[in-house]
Amino acid sequence: MSVAFCLIPIFVAVEPPVDLQSSIAPLVIAAAEAEAEPEAEAVTVTVEPILPELAELREMVGSLESQVHNLEAKLAEPVESCGSCEEDADENPLSWEVSATSVLQTLSGTDQDTAFATGSFDIVLEAALWDGAVGVVDLESVGGEGPDSVIGTMAGWNGDAGSGQSADGVDRLGVLEAFIATPLTSDACVLTFGKVDLGGFFDANALANDETAQFLSGAFVNSAAFEAPDPGPSVVLSYLPANSYDFNLAVSSADNSGEEVFDDVFATAQLGIYTDALGLDGEYRVYGWVDGSRDDLSGLGVSFSQGLCSNFQFFGRCAWQGM
Secondary structure (H helix, E strand, C coil): CCCCCCCCCCCCCCCCCCCHHHHHHHHHHHHHHHHHHHHHHHHHHHHHHHHHHHHHHHHHHHHHHHHHHHHHHHHHCCCCCCHHHHHHHHHCCEEEEEEEEEEEEECCCCCCCCEEEEEEEEEEEEEECCCCCEEEEEEEEEECCCHHHCCCCCCCCCCCCCCCCCCCCCCCCEEEEEEEEEECCCCCEEEEEEEECHHHCCCCCCCCCCCCCCCCCHHHCCCCCCCCCCCEEEEEEEEEEECCEEEEEEEECCCCCCCCCCCCCEEEEEEEEEECHHHCCEEEEEEEEEECCCCCEEEEEEEEEEECCCCCEEEEEEEEEEC
């Protein structure tokens, strides 16, 4: 038995190993590009409608920046005048002020131990008239006589007392002052005429000249030796050349009757000097007067106030009268 072997060569073609990453990468890139294209289209569709709004916003921002720049330029300009204040005064020519006081006083150790109540009510109207001129009306109502009706003194216990009630007890409103103050040739020269309280011009004092806001006793309102008449027909000429001094001259009727106004008048003159040494205000006034209605009764006086420090001031008066 014979065995025959036959060798048949077999050739198999083997391809090189496949790189999966390199083959997959183009597919991933292609897929990413395919996905990116719709997103780009979506962004384009979303942005295009708001472009006009963005343009409007740019214009608004530019306008606001311009307005802010103009405002800063105006604020940087120096203020040279008070024209706006003058315009406000022209728009509101009338101003008014209301004040009221109430006082309770008692007497002790006398045969008439009792309490006294007094009160006053004031309405002050001020109106701008022609160029620089001002009109003032002071309406006042007073109730109660105070302790002066029982115990009299030279100066008075209550400078705000003096009832204006009628006989049946009805309070009445009276005209305390009514005058016009107007500049003459210049603002330094002012003429005041009408029903005037001379105690506000002469023997004045920064610390003691008002019975409703400062000292109650009449001795601290005006000097007892300065016997000015009650507010009545008066003419006051004021010369105000500087802040350091002024001069006032007045002629007034001796009473408030309105009769024989130019007969036996009351005349007074005053020089005022004002200082601010070391930043402390000081006021010094020297005056003289003559009353033609009482055998030419006359007098002289000094009234002053001076600051000592930021919280302390002192004042004083000295006056003389004689025939």
